[in-house]
Amino acid sequence: IAILAGDALLSSSFEYVAKYTKGVPAERIVEVIRRLGTSVGPAGLAGGQVKDLECEDKDDVTLEDLEWIHTHKTAALLKVSVAAGAVLAGASPEEVAACELYAEKIGLAFQIADDILDVTASSKELGKTAGKDESVNKTTYVKLLGLEGSKQEARRVVEEAKALLDCFGDRAIPLKAIADFIVMRKN
Numbered sequence: 001i002a003i004l005a006g007d008a009l010l011s012s013s014f015e016y017v018a019k020y021t022k023g024v025p026a027e028r029i030v031e032v033i034r035r036l037g038t039s040v041g042p043a044g045l046a047g048g049q050v051k052d053l054e055c056e057d058k059d060d061v062t063l064e065d066l067e068w069i070h071t072h073k074t075a076a077l078l079k080v081s082v083a084a085g086a087v088l089a090g091a092s093p094e095e096v097a098a099c100e101l102y103a104e105k106i107g108l109a110f111q112i113a114d115d116i117l118d119v120t121a122s123s124k125e126l127g128k129t130a131g132k133d134e135s136v137n138k139t140t141y142v143k144l145l146g147l148e149g150s151k152q153e154a155r156r157v158v159e160e161a162k163a164l165l166d167c168f169g170d171r172a173i174p175l176k177a178i179a180d181f182i183v184m185r186k187n
Helices: 002-020 026-040 045-055 063-071 074-089 093-120 141-163 166-184
Strands: none
Touching (some): 002 026, 026 045, 045 063
16 A cells, blocks of 8 residues: 555656646746656666665665665655756756755755664654664664764765855755754754
């Protein structure tokens, strides 16, 4: 049932954009629909999940492998979300590209923070089983970089993400706050 629910929700995303986006030129709507398709296909969520499954319970997974997985999973979904808003608002190609890179970086930061929380927070705080990644020998940022190294990497990635938005001035304050929240969250 979960797989069918996922299929239904995924299909609904295309329908929602096509049906409810009003007052926007059709070419922008089509571009957002194209981006949605890319984000969940072999170059997005599906491809990232395949690589994640291939890397399960392996000891030779590299930092590059891990980054590829999360760039194509968590970051891909954030990338399409942020870029869709920019495209629909009529942003220039350069502005859309800055938004995409920002979103990729906060997607990685989100995953790094998630890996950190898995070893530092309780199950009650997380609302899910803490320590699960280690118990199933999953490769995480903490496993590869250590706890302190992971915290430094998360901060570095967030600062890079925020710098990408400097071209937007004060309009980027909410997105920069989201980036900060991602690494400061407790669950």
